[in-house]
Amino acid sequence: MPKSREPLSTRRVLQAALALADSGGTDSLSMRHLGRELGVEAMSLYRHVANKEAVLDGIVDLVVDEIDLPGDDSDWKAAMRRRGETAHRVLTRHPWAPALLMSRTNTGPAMLRYIDFTLGVLRGAGFSWRLADYAWNTMDSYVYGFTLRRLNFPIAAADYADTAAAYEYLLAGGRYPHMAELTRQVAEGHHPGDPDITFGLDLILDGLEHLRDREAAP
Amino acid sequence: MPKSREPLSTRRVLQAALALADSGGTDSLSMRHLGRELGVEAMSLYRHVANKEAVLDGIVDLVVDEIDLPGDDSDWKAAMRRRGETAHRVLTRHPWAPALLMSRTNTGPAMLRYIDFTLGVLRGAGFSWRLADYAWNTMDSYVYGFTLRRLNFPIAAADYADTAAAYEYLLAGGRYPHMAELTRQVAEGHHPGDPDITFGLDLILDGLEHLRDREAAP
DNA sequence: CACCCTTGCTTACGTCGTAAGCTTACACTG
DNA sequence: CAGTGTAAGCTTACGACGTAAGCAAGGGTG
Numbered sequence: 132m133p134k135s136r137e138p139l140s141t142r143r144v145l146q147a148a149l150a151l152a153d154s155g156g157t158d159s160l161s162m163r164h165l166g167r168e169l170g171v172e173a174m175s176l177y178r179h180v181a182n183k184e185a186v187l188d189g190i191v192d193l194v195v196d197e198i199d200l201p202g203d204d205s206d207w208k209a210a211m212r213r214r215g216e217t218a219h220r221v222l223t224r225h226p227w228a229p230a231l232l233m234s235r236t237n238t239g240p241a242m243l244r245y246i247d248f249t250l251g252v253l254r255g256a257g258f259s260w261r262l263a264d265y266a267w268n269t270m271d272s273y274v275y276g277f278t279l280r281r282l283n284f285p286i287a288a289a290d291y292a293d294t295a296a297a298y299e300y301l302l303a304g305g306r307y308p309h310m311a312e313l314t315r316q317v318a319e320g321h322h323p324g325d326p327d328i329t330f331g332l333d334l335i336l337d338g339l340e341h342l343r344d345r346e347a348a349p
Numbered sequence: 350m351p352k353s354r355e356p357l358s359t360r361r362v363l364q365a366a367l368a369l370a371d372s373g374g375t376d377s378l379s380m381r382h383l384g385r386e387l388g389v390e391a392m393s394l395y396r397h398v399a400n401k402e403a404v405l406d407g408i409v410d411l412v413v414d415e416i417d418l419p420g421d422d423s424d425w426k427a428a429m430r431r432r433g434e435t436a437h438r439v440l441t442r443h444p445w446a447p448a449l450l451m452s453r454t455n456t457g458p459a460m461l462r463y464i465d466f467t468l469g470v471l472r473g474a475g476f477s478w479r480l481a482d483y484a485w486n487t488m489d490s491y492v493y494g495f496t497l498r499r500l501n502f503p504i505a506a507a508d509y510a511d512t513a514a515a516y517e518y519l520l521a522g523g524r525y526p527h528m529a530e531l532t533r534q535v536a537e538g539h540h541p542g543d544p545d546i547t548f549g550l551d552l553i554l555d556g557l558e559h560l561r562d563r564e565a566a567p
Numbered sequence: 568c569a570c571c572c573t574t575g576c577t578t579a580c581g582t583c584g585t586a587a588g589c590t591t592a593c594a595c596t597g
Numbered sequence: 598c599a600g601t602g603t604a605a606g607c608t609t610a611c612g613a614c615g616t617a618a619g620c621a622a623g624g625g626t627g
Contacts, residue, residue: 250527276494309468331487
């Protein structure tokens, strides 16, 4: 442990906070813990950060900044699909992030850049302002919603079939016949049972394309 | 005068917790506050409730139970649309609920009933198990995601156009040209700027119908 | 040298969830 | 009736939490 500390800074605090959240989730991200990690008392952090809210806003924007924007892609659908997949992958790397991302107003620079890029792609593909706005909102509602639900799904993707059986007691008694049957289908391998984000992503993108074309030629 | 309290019960505790969350959000829902509301010490609650997690699980399921299931509806699309709209409306009545609903495993009876019903509708409409499973997951990811984002959107729907101007400072400097232009479009009334859940709902439902038909006749 | 300004530290307050043990009140026995 | 068991609620306490208020120490500037 190198005891010679370099001075704190907002950046250093946020990066440590991000690392802390990654290693132990939002629960382990307390100002005291964060200070300890930086070799400093909790109150010292307040010289570089307004309060804990600011820390949360900061690390969320750090995560959003990890979402690479696709390069110049002439195919808007491919670009949008890639955008959604990348966001999903990044958010999955930081499992604590989606809940924060969705439940607070985020106006950090990375988020603004991200939205602006998206609007640009859609406008370039001929979407009206109205449709482009609805389009990205629909996409993001789905992508974030899917990711957050996925992260909290009690069964890991790998051993879905195995673990599903453990939940069968809930379905005993015939109160939930369809769920019971669905579980059986998964357990017997007739249905992977492992939802993939691309299913809804392509569904939405195809629908958006259709709406754009209909809008263009009424 | 010692107020003659009726005895506590799990139901009474959960109902009080629900009321508390509705009136002041999740922040004001502490075991101490909840006890005070019931005229009881915090620790007394633990006779009827395992811990705070159980309280949270309980009130989430109470909310889900408020989501009326559409009656026998021969039109699966109408039923599903109604289902989504109702869920959105109920969750909007309890603004603290979506975050909890999405970020914890919910296996309460109301939730199971709700999912089972949905699977029944889709199966009745000719969806395969696989497609039915993907379908409701896509729907719910969108509905919950949309609702949660919406609730945290800083601008109320009513005065979107007015308030949008207040955020213009963020967009100054030309760093986010598309967002700036979009804001202008809204401010000038060319685009309502107020996303409605039915946009994405219908988009997804139309897409699902298409997939079902394609699956039936390969 | 005196000055102040930045940085980090100390102490303290009111909050939280909940473990452990205690008291009270009532329903049964015999 | 006394005696006992049990459930419901109470008391106290512990170790967290975010952060307000004020202090100390070092370095750069005049």
